[in-house]
Amino acid sequence: MAKKEIDVVTPVPQVSSEATTALLRELVAHLRQNRTQLREEWARRITEAQLLTAMTKEEIFAEATSVYDNYVEVLESGSIEALQAYARNLSERIIPRGVETQEVVGVVLLLRDVLARSLFKKYQSNFDLLNRVLDAYEPAANRIATTVSVGFVQERERIIRQQQEAIRELSTPVLQVRERLLILPIIGVIDPQRSRQLTEQLLRGIRANRAKVVVIDITGVPTIDSKVANHLVQTVEASRLMGATVIVTGLSSEIAQTLVTIGVDLGKMKTVGDLQGGIEEAERLLGYKVITSGETSQLLSA
Amino acid sequence: MEVPILKQGGYLIASIQSALSDADLLSLRDELAYRVGRFRSRGVIVDVTALDVMDSFATRTMRSIAHMLKLRGAETVIVGIQPEVAFAMVQLGLTLEDVATALDLEEGLAYLNRGMKRENTGAR
Amino acid sequence: MRDESRVPIHSDIDIVHARQKGREFAARIGFSSGELTLIATAISELARNIVEYAQHGEMIFQAIHLAGQEGICITAKDEGPGILDVGQALQDGYSSRRSYGLGLPGTKRIVDEFEIASEVGTGTTIVVRKWKK
Numbered sequence: 001m002a003k004k005e006i007d008v009v010t011p012v013p014q015v016s017s018e019a020t021t022a023l024l025r026e027l028v029a030h031l032r033q034n035r036t037q038l039r040e041e042w043a044r045r046i047t048e049a050q051l052l053t054a055m056t057k058e059e060i061f062a063e064a065t066s067v068y069d070n071y072v073e074v075l076e077s078g079s080i081e082a083l084q085a086y087a088r089n090l091s092e093r094i095i096p097r098g099v100e101t102q103e104v105v106g107v108v109l110l111l112r113d114v115l116a117r118s119l120f121k122k123y124q125s126n127f128d129l130l131n132r133v134l135d136a137y138e139p140a141a142n143r144i145a146t147t148v149s150v151g152f153v154q155e156r157e158r159i160i161r162q163q164q165e166a167i168r169e170l171s172t173p174v175l176q177v178r179e180r181l182l183i184l185p186i187i188g189v190i191d192p193q194r195s196r197q198l199t200e201q202l203l204r205g206i207r208a209n210r211a212k213v214v215v216i217d218i219t220g221v222p223t224i225d226s227k228v229a230n231h232l233v234q235t236v237e238a239s240r241l242m243g244a245t246v247i248v249t250g251l252s253s254e255i256a257q258t259l260v261t262i263g264v265d266l267g268k269m270k271t272v273g274d275l276q277g278g279i280e281e282a283e284r285l286l287g288y289k290v291i292t293s294g295e296t297s298q299l300l301s302a
Numbered sequence: 303m304e305v306p307i308l309k310q311g312g313y314l315i316a317s318i319q320s321a322l323s324d325a326d327l328l329s330l331r332d333e334l335a336y337r338v339g340r341f342r343s344r345g346v347i348v349d350v351t352a353l354d355v356m357d358s359f360a361t362r363t364m365r366s367i368a369h370m371l372k373l374r375g376a377e378t379v380i381v382g383i384q385p386e387v388a389f390a391m392v393q394l395g396l397t398l399e400d401v402a403t404a405l406d407l408e409e410g411l412a413y414l415n416r417g418m419k420r421e422n423t424g425a426r
Numbered sequence: 427m428r429d430e431s432r433v434p435i436h437s438d439i440d441i442v443h444a445r446q447k448g449r450e451f452a453a454r455i456g457f458s459s460g461e462l463t464l465i466a467t468a469i470s471e472l473a474r475n476i477v478e479y480a481q482h483g484e485m486i487f488q489a490i491h492l493a494g495q496e497g498i499c500i501t502a503k504d505e506g507p508g509i510l511d512v513g514q515a516l517q518d519g520y521s522s523r524r525s526y527g528l529g530l531p532g533t534k535r536i537v538d539e540f541e542i543a544s545e546v547g548t549g550t551t552i553v554v555r556k557w558k559k
Contacts, residue, residue, distance in 0.1 A: 154494040193559075200460055203385030210405055237397045238388040243381070243404035321446065324438035324474075354463060355445055357470035358529055386463035394467060394532035 023136040028076045030122060031115065039068050042114045051106050054097045063090065067148070071111065075140050080147050087151030095156055104152045108145040115141070165197070172198055174205035180212040181282050185275070187220030195231040202235060206244045213282040214239055217275045219250030226262045229255070236269050245270065245285060249278035305330045309341055313414060314376075315407070317349040327363040334367060338376045345414035346371055349407055351382030361396040368401040377417055379403065381410035431487045433473075435504075441473040444485045451487040452498050457558055464536045465498060465556055471529045472502035472552055480506020480549065490555065497538070497557035505549040512544050 031038065043064045046052060052060055067090075070083045091104075119137060123130035172194075175183045182205055186198065202214065216235075218224075224232070236246040247270045251259070259266075272278040305326070308315045314337055316330060334346060348367065350356065356364075368378040379402045383391070391397070404410040431451050433444040448469040449462050457465060469485065476483035483504030490499045509515050516531050530552075534540040537554040544550040 158494070196559075199389060200385070203389060206405070207385050210409075212405070212409075234389070234392040237392040238385075241383045241388040241391060241398060241403050242385065243383075243406075243409055321442045323442050354449070355466045355470055357467050357474070358532065359470075359474060384463075386460045389460065390463045390467045390536065393464065393536050394471075395535070396532070 019132070020136045023133055024075055024140065027119070027133060027137055028072055030119070031072045031075070034118060035068065035072075038114060038118055039064055042068065042111050045110050045114060046107055049106060049110065051103045051110075052094075052099060054099055055094070066090075067108075067111065071144055074144050074147075075137075078140075080143065083144065083147055084151055087148045088155055091152045091155035095152075095159060101149070101153060101156070105145070105149045108148045112141045112145055172201065174201050176205075176209050176211070177279070178283075180210060180286055181279075182206065182209060182211040182214045183217065183275075183279070184214060185217045185220065190221055190224055190228050192227055192231065195228045195235075199231065199235045199238065203238055203242065206239060206242050211244050213285050214244055214246045215249060215275065215278040215282050216246060217249045217278065218252075218255065219275065221250075221255065222252065223254045224258060226258060229258050229262055229264065233264055233269065247272055247278045247281055249273065249275050305333075307333060307337060309337075309343070312343055312418075313345040313347065313411070314338065314341065314343045315347045315349065317407075318352050320352055321354070322360070324359055324363075327360060331363055331367045331370065335370050335374055338371050338374045343376050344418065346376050346378045347407060347410040347414070348378065348380050349382045349410075350380060350387075351384070351406070353387065354384070356383065356387050356391050356396070358394065358396060361391060361398060365398060365401055377402065377414060379410040379413050381406050429489045433485045433487075435473050435476045435483045435485055435502075436481070438474075438477055441470055441477060444473040445470050448485065448487050448498075448500065451489075452556075455489050455496055455498055455558065457498070457556075461556065461559065465500070468533045468537055468554060468556070469500060471533045472500065472554070475529055475550075475552070476502055476504045476506070479509075480504030482506075483549075492557075495557050497555055499553065499555045500537075502552045503549070504551075508546040508548055508550055509542075509544040510546055512542055516542070 039061075043057075043061045046060055046064065047057065055063075066086065070086050074080055074083050094104075116134070116137070119133055120130065123133055172184065172186055175185070177183050182202070184198070184202055184205075190198070202216075205211065206214065216232075232248070236248070239246045249272045251271060270281070272281050305316050305318050305322070308317070314334065316334060318330075322330070330348075334348075337343065338346060346367075348364065350364075353360070364380055368380075371378045380398065381404045383403060402413060404413050431447055433440065433447050435441070435444060445466045449466045452462055452465045473485055476485075483502065483506070486501040486503065488499040488501070490497045516534060530542075533554065537556045539553075539555040541553045542550065543552075
């Protein structure tokens with residue numbers, strides 16, 4: 001896996017790095033000097049653009065102050081780590097309040113704009129110097145904008161993943177139908193992540209319910225790939241290591257085909273046609289006497 | 303770390319208390335083989351509840367314990383394999399195929415008792 | 427949190443030690459209990475490899491970060507005889523001395539990345555990585 005670098009495309013400045021450092025120092029001094037005024041200007045522009053409407057004016061100003069100070073620090077030190085951490089933390093706080101990606105990007109771009117304008121104003125009499133200041137400022141500013149935006153998007157993705165996991169967990173209950181017997185009805189597509197989760201839930205369920213027999217019903221699963229099929233076999237084996245017998249029911253002909261193709265050792269897996277048959281088999285294993293309705297009527301007529 | 307081995311009627315119960323080195327596992331094997339002969343035990347339970355890892359060496363040793371004791375006339379049940387451990391084992395390809403397993407001590411005893419009953423009724 | 431932890435490996439007791447140290451290290455990174463078991467198992471196999479084939483070596487645990495993901499990097503280093511045929515050693519069922527031959531191929535299955543560099547007469551270095559899911 002290659003390290004994912006944040007790529008910022010900017011024209012290569014025609015100045016030596018020492019000169020750039022000197023210019024950035026000058027810039028930082030300028031931003032520190034005008035901190036109050038630029039911060040207020042930025043907060044005003046944010047409100048005006050109707051960004052961050054979910055937050056109060058005071059909150060916006062407080063966050064703006066933190067971002068501003070972090071911003072100046074990045075320009076000064078060249079290290080974005082502190083800003084990254086702050087961006088993650090900020091995202092964590094504002095995502096639950098419904099702040100959208102475009103708002104965050106908009107806010108950072110506004111700051112870039114506010115600062116650029118103040119540089120224009122300061123250096124307008126010396127066009128050459130202004131050019132060099134902007135050359136030094138631009139790449140750093142873009143890097144900061146990207147860091148904050150990427151941090152926000154990553155945090156959002158993390159939250160989405162978390163929610164997906166929660167939904168998955170809800171989607172397959174491990175049911176105890178009677179003492180020592182668990183049923184795991186699986187419905188829908190099983191991807192590797194879901195199958196891992198199913199296994200974890202099932203193995204914990206075996207322990208928690210002291211289950212001896214488990215019926216995994218996959219009637220509601222249309223197809224599985226070989227990876228998931230292998231995983232199913234592993235689940236059966238892991239259950240056995242814990243002392244439980246697994247019965248798989250409801251294998252479609254496609255899934256049967258997959259299992260045959262990958263060469264599953266069928267001796268390791270107990271299969272029964274449908275869920276009802278599976279439960280009957282399970283009860284037999286548990287020592288319950290199963291009487292089907294047909295037999296009952298025969299018994300009665302006898 | 304020595305593994306305590308309890309004699310309970312015709313059975314021996316070895317309950318592993320903490321992580322074992324390879325040497326500990328091998329001496330457990332030897333000790334069980336010796337005691338099964340000395341006490342003429344018919345069944346042995348190895349409780350691995352306390353183990354947070356069963357790697358290839360531990361699994362192989364459990365298997366050789368079961369096989370050796372079988373030759374010495376006793377049946378072995380491994381009990382208490384934790385959910386995470388069980389899953390790690392199968393992913394590693396370690397399935398303890400020909401060794402009996404049970405959820406816990408109670409189930410292990412029930413398993414051995416059923417085995418004895420089968421044998422007795424079979425003999426009559 | 428320290429980003430690195432090292433455990434020297436000289437005997438089978440050190441395998442247990444490496445496993446415990448590695449598990450604690452991975453727990454601080456925030457792996458789930460299922461993942462911790464897999465990591466501890468992988469460490470066990472790698473450390474045993476050192477004890478069996480090289481007698482002496484070292485296990486190194488490092489916290490790693492990549493594009494917002496966190497993980498652990500486990501390095502097993504020895505100055506033993508080296509592995510003659512690395513490809514063969516990674517095949518299932520490759521039976522070498524006391525091992526089932528499940529050690530290395532099994533370890534490869536339970537980690538996300540697996541690299542091995544071995545030179546006969548110089549030693550073997552195995553680097554594995556596992557990412558938080």
